[in-house]
Amino acid sequence: MNNSLIIALDFPNLEETKKFLQPFGSEKLFVKVGMELFYQNGPAMVSYLKEQGHDVFLDLKLHDIPNTVKMAMKGLASLGADLVNVHAAGGQKMMEAALEGLDAGTTGGQKRPLCIAVTQLTSTTEEQMNREQNILGSLEDAVLHYASLTNAAGLDGVVCSTHEVKRIHETIGSQFLTVTPGIRNATGATHDQARVATPALARELGSDFIVVGRAITKADDPLQSYLSMKNAWEGISC
Ligand SMILES: O=c1ccn([C@@H]2O[C@H](COP(=O)(O)O)[C@@H](O)[C@H]2O)c(=O)[nH]1
Helix, strand or coil: CCCCEEEECCCCCHHHHHHHHHHHCCCCCEEEECHHHHHHHHHHHHHHHHHCCCEEEEEEEECCCHHHHHHHHHHHHCCCCCEEEEEHHHCHHHHHHHHHHHHHHCCCCCCCCEEEEECCCCCCCHHHHHHHCCCCCCHHHHHHHHHHHHHHCCCCEEECCHHHHHHHHHHHCCCCEEEECCECCCCCCCCCCCCCECHHHHHHHCCCEEEECHHHHCCCCHHHHHHHHHHHHHCCCC
16 A cells, blocks of 8 residues: 555545645555545546556445445446445445455456445444434444454454544454544544544554545645644654
């Protein structure tokens, strides 16, 4: 992988995305294409980013019956993304089907994309989870339960918040990937995120990848913001 700081390219179209990437020059990035961009520009977006030498996390969070997820993943595997995901709430059979689809769609000398599962969205609080999803107990326990289910299904890791990483690694093992959105500067706005952390805290708690969107894409100087977050994440003091 180029980089373990993933920039969330939450833009409406290819034009805006290119405008954002222009100041980064030849820097090889790890970028995330989510629903906003994919639903507008689809597979062409992934091909374009791969042609530029970037690693791509295709964050479509699949959640459907096993056969539908399997066939969708078979198609997505051919796009060349490096990382894809599903919702762990879809269940173990659905996650196993996702892997079967990826294996079936990975052809020639291609490498199967890594596949991870969303545990509890980083915008969810414990109180909200208890009340709205009727999952009682602590949010950390619920995340750990989904992480264990994801591991049992054979996936490569999970999306969680930085605050659950330590327990996941202690319980499942350090090889199990933790990809953590909700990353902010200490003084940055949290927006709609509930479980946030700075890049330095994510490093301290052992996140494998951090996902940063608005703290970079909406900054006055996105390149500067990226470089300062990357330094904090890599433990380089300026
Ligand atoms: O639990 C999750 C899963 C995915 N995301 C995605 O990450 C980025 C975060 O963007 P910010 O602007 O840094 O808040 C966004 O694309 C989400 O869809 C997440 O935040 N939490």
